[in-house]
Amino acid sequence: MAGHEADVIIVGAGLSGLFAARTVLAAGLTPLILEADERVGGRILTEEVLPGLPVEIGAQWIGDTHHRMFALADELGVETFPQYDEGETTYELAGSPVLRGDEFHRRFGGELAELTTVLRLLDELAAEVPPEAPWRAPRAQEWDAITAGAWYDGQGLSPVARTLLEICTVGILAVPTVEVSFLHLLFTIQTCGVTAELFAESEGGAQTTRFVGGTAEIPNRLATLVESHLVLDAPALLIEHATDSVTVHCRGGRSARGRRVIVAISPMLAGRLMYDPPLSGYRDQLTQRMPNSAAMKAFFVYDEPFWRADGFNGQLISDVGPARMSNDTCIPGDDHGVILMFLEGEQARTHGHWSQEERQAALTAELVRHYGDKAAHPVAYVDGEWGSRQWTRGCYNANCGPLVWTTYGPALAEPIGVIHWASTDTATQWSAYMEGAVESGERAAREVIEALG
Ligand SMILES: Cc1cc2nc3c(=O)[nH]c(=O)nc-3n(C[C@H](O)[C@H](O)[C@H](O)COP(=O)(O)OP(=O)(O)OC[C@H]3O[C@@H](n4cnc5c(N)ncnc54)[C@H](O)[C@@H]3O)c2cc1C
Structure with a gap:
């Protein structure tokens, strides 16, 4: 790719970057996406826990008002199915033993x-x-x-x-x-x-619907539409920008030159790139103050969803933990029972440092408290930690502490010369979600298309 030229360079092939590339291409401009990882999708990651049984280490659901995502799935031919939601939730709060919902x-x-x-x-x-x-x-x-x-x-x-x-x-x-x-x-x-x-x-709201074959079908299929404009294993390190041109330098001495750049990575990661000339202190102060949060998902697979027969929906709420919430995440047509346990905030920070065996043991004990001894015998287990992934460094998204929005908020999405900003963290609808990623990619592409006439 050395010496590669395009109208619009896009840093990051997550959903926002891919959607921006597709939109730019449809407008008759040439995009070039530089993706640091060896795969597309970023915070969307589907893995097979057993042959033919996908689980979502990253994003999993969409909700009824995620209109852009429904339209995109439709366009890409990715089918959806409803989240299972029958039976009672179990509660373990305020020193009570586990109680059924009623x-x-x-x-x-x-x-x-x-x-x-x-x-x-x-x-x-x-x-x-x-x-x-x-x-x-x-x-x-x-x-x-x-x-x-x-x-x-x-x-x-x-x-x-x-x-x-x-x-x-x-x-x-x-x-x-x-x-x-x-x-x-x-x-x-x-x-x-x-x-x-x-x-x-x-479950409801943001978590009503899942994708057949796994959520990664969305970025994977989107990537095929822009395949010849995508370079994997190309981490951007430095953005040299002038009035009407930009050069993005990647690891390994590779570079790409364009008329505009869309930086489609979370604000904290965008702040770790070098810019020449440097960006304003105002923008830098913002990116210093938008850390990514901490979440992990852990999946237990059983021969069957035994909790359903006992009248449970697979959702637990607990202040004992380690997981504070869980979910029935079985796949229609597959006999296995799959329970997803969420570790979020301090729980992810603490248990993310444990060995997988220790984590699994602590989570198993919790499942046994809620669903009995059958929960002690999973046939498979997998979990996913995000803080140590070099190109994500935490999830689900970026959060603002006190006085960040009112002091630095305008610097979040406002273009700086030829540099435009995407990523779900810059969205105004469903920020933090896939829906927000699509919105931000669409917005950044529109800015570029307008600027380039
Ligand atoms: C565990 C988890 C569960 C989630 N659950 C849901 C859910 O159920 N529903 C939902 O709607 N959303 C969910 N989300 C959020 C959703 O995944 C994100 O909103 C969305 O995928 C973000 O897309 P993005 O393009 O904005 O960013 P990203 O996905 O972070 O994409 C950024 C891309 O840029 C690449 N990159 C980073 N640095 C560089 C660099 N220097 N040079 C080149 N490339 C670089 C990264 O590798 C990545 O591919 C979840 C996320 C996680 C992690």
Whole structure:
């Protein structure tokens, strides 16, 4: 690729970069995608845990309002199927033994009502946050000066309601609520619609639908449409930019020259590239303050989904852990039972350092508490840690701590000369999700197409 020329250089072949490339190509411009890894897809990664049994180490679901993703799947011929959602959730909270959903609702009805009230209030406040410019919310300064955790603590909630709220929120942000600003939480809610879309106790909202063959079918098929414009194993290191041209230098002395560049990687990784001339201190201060969060998924495979026969939906909620939530993630037409355990925030940070055997043992003990001894005998196990992956360095997404949005927010997606920014973390609808990745790729491509006439 040395000396390669294209109209638009794209750094990163995740969903946002691939979608941007496809859009640029459709507009009659030539893209060139430089991907650091030996595969496309980035935070989307499907692996076979047993022959013919795919599991999603990365992104798994879409929800009913992920219209761009439904359209893309349709266009690419990737079929979908609904998430299994029958039976009771089990709860292990506030020192109680594991309770079935019915019993939990009977015992803790008052606490659950408190939660409903807080979620309604969150929806009302989030409606005041413009997702394209959260710093312009009428109370932006006030909300950005406190953490989501501090705001939760101020609501006078009972311990059970407060714990449930923490579990649900960490399930979305993948960091403890003391690490994100309250404005960031409201922004997240607003980009997704309402809390019901995000915090559904049973599956719903963002997690209604899966892809036949695995989510990686989406980036893999998208990549075939831009195959001759894609270079794998090409980590960008330095972006030299001038008024009307750009050269991206990659590891190994390779380079590519274009008229514009779309940097389709998370803000923190974008901040680790070198720029010549250097970008403003303002932009750099932003990328120093948008760390990626921490989440892991662990899959247990059994001969059959025995929990279904016992009336369980495979979802657990626990403040004991290590997983705070789980999911039935079986594949229709395959007899195996598959349970997915989520490690998020501190749980991912701590258990990510353990050996796989230790992690599996701790998670097995939790499953046994919820579903009995049958859970002790999986036929296969796999998990995926993201913090140590060089080209991701944490997931699900980037979060803003206090005073980041109001101080540096405008630098997130605003082009700088010939440099444009994509990645789901820059999206205004379903930021952090695949839907947001597509939106951001589409937006960045549109900017470039307009700029190049
Ligand atoms: C465990 C997990 C579970 C998730 N679950 C869901 C879900 O159920 N539903 C959902 O909608 N979303 C989910 N997500 C989020 C979803 O995966 C992301 O929103 C989306 O895939 C992000 O796409 P992107 O293009 O913005 O970024 P990325 O996927 O991060 O793509 C960036 C690409 O750039 C490459 N790259 C990095 N640095 C360089 C460099 N220097 N030079 C060249 N290339 C580089 C990377 O290798 C990568 O391919 C999940 C993510 C994870 C990790």
